[in-house]
Amino acid sequence: MNAPRTWEGWQVWDLAGRLNGQIRAVPGVVLGWDMTAALAMAKALGVDARAAAEFLPVIEAVMARHLNQQMDGSREADG
Numbered sequence: 001m002n003a004p005r006t007w008e009g010w011q012v013w014d015l016a017g018r019l020n021g022q023i024r025a026v027p028g029v030v031l032g033w034d035m036t037a038a039l040a041m042a043k044a045l046g047v048d049a050r051a052a053a054e055f056l057p058v059i060e061a062v063m064a065r066h067l068n069q070q071m072d073g074s075r076e077a078d079g
Contacts, residue, residue: 008051015047016059023067030067032060 004010019038024031035056042052 006051008048009055011045011047012042012051012055012059015042015045015052016056016063028071030064030071032064035060 004013015038018041019033022034022037022041024034033056038056039049039052042049042056
């Protein structure tokens, strides 16, 4: 259902999986990815820049929401 439908989509999805070390956060909250680093990585990997600029923010929002929900759930379990 949510699988990428284009080559560019697959490239950006693969890129998103490589961005674990580029997470921006403050104590207790994930803000998102370092987009400067993400777009530089996209360029280095030959990912279409327009596709990365279009798709990464959407994927980033879902990633941040889910990680923050997981952290909230683990705090409730600990509390």
